[in-house]
Amino acid sequence: MSGPNVLILGAPGAGKGTQSSNIADEFGVEHVTTGDALRANKDMDISHMDAEYDIPRAYMDAGELVPDEVVNEIVKTALAEADGYVLDGYPRNLSQAKYLDGITDLDIVVYLGVDKNELVGRLTGRRVCDECGANYHVEFNPPEEEGVCDECGGDLTQRDDDTEETVRERITVYEENTEPVIERYEEEGDLVRVDGEQTPDEVWADVRDAIESEA
Ligand code: ADP
Ligand code: ADP
Ligand code: ZN
DSSP, X not given: OOOOEEEEEOSTTSSHHHHHHHHHHHHTOEEEEHHHHHHTTTTOOOGGGOOSSSSHHXXXXXXXOOOHHHHHHHHHHHHHHOSSEEEESOOOSHHHHHHHHHHOOOSEEEEEEXXXXXXXXXXXXXXXXXTTOOEEETTTBOOSSTTBOTTTOOBEEOOTTOXXXXXXXXXXXXXXXXXXXXXXXXXXXXXXXXXXXXXXXXXXXXXHHHHHHHO
């Protein structure tokens, strides 16, 4: 039997990456994340697309959305190869949501709700392992040894776009472009809301229950 097709939604910093790792481990599905895919291809030449900038990095450092054409292609390829997935960071606007409708069937949509005031502190304190991508927080989820990954011993660094200024821009972009996507899934009756302000373990218990009962 193939694994469930899970979509996880929430603001920047809501805990999507953290919970997606749990989902991938527990249900044996692929973690498909447009943010990581774009970070691995930051300097890809997209000048032929007649967009504002020539490389993804320029959009990401400004906190803006990379053109739909680029991310749609990434997601299409990744989902075609996955036998069950948790999709994280996509769709971020209504046009991406429409595209997604045409290429896959979702079993469950989980929304992690976190108050806006919490997000800036979560993102500016986020640290990510250069080697394995594991996620930490200097205060809420610190590694055993400062700057060193518990999982693999790799270096923990701060993402270029986790500065306060870019974080605020990303939250504005989220409100304008992605909140309508959440309303759309809610209207379609597919959305399960989870309180993302609980501890990571409590959030995980609710996410796991939701997937086990719906998917
Ligand atoms: P997203 O992928 O939605 O941007 P992350 O999973 O990367 O979010 O989490 C953002 C930051 O908040 C990370 O530093 C992470 O360790 C921390 N974090 C995740 N979940 C929680 C939680 N439930 N409570 C407090 N901090 C959290
Ligand atoms: P977060 O942890 O804040 O949710 P991500 O790692 O998902 O951030 O995304 C980082 C950046 O990558 C975004 O600010 C945006 O520039 C770009 N990006 C990621 N996913 C998409 C997408 N679906 N559409 C357009 N741009 C995207
Ligand atoms: Zn690591």
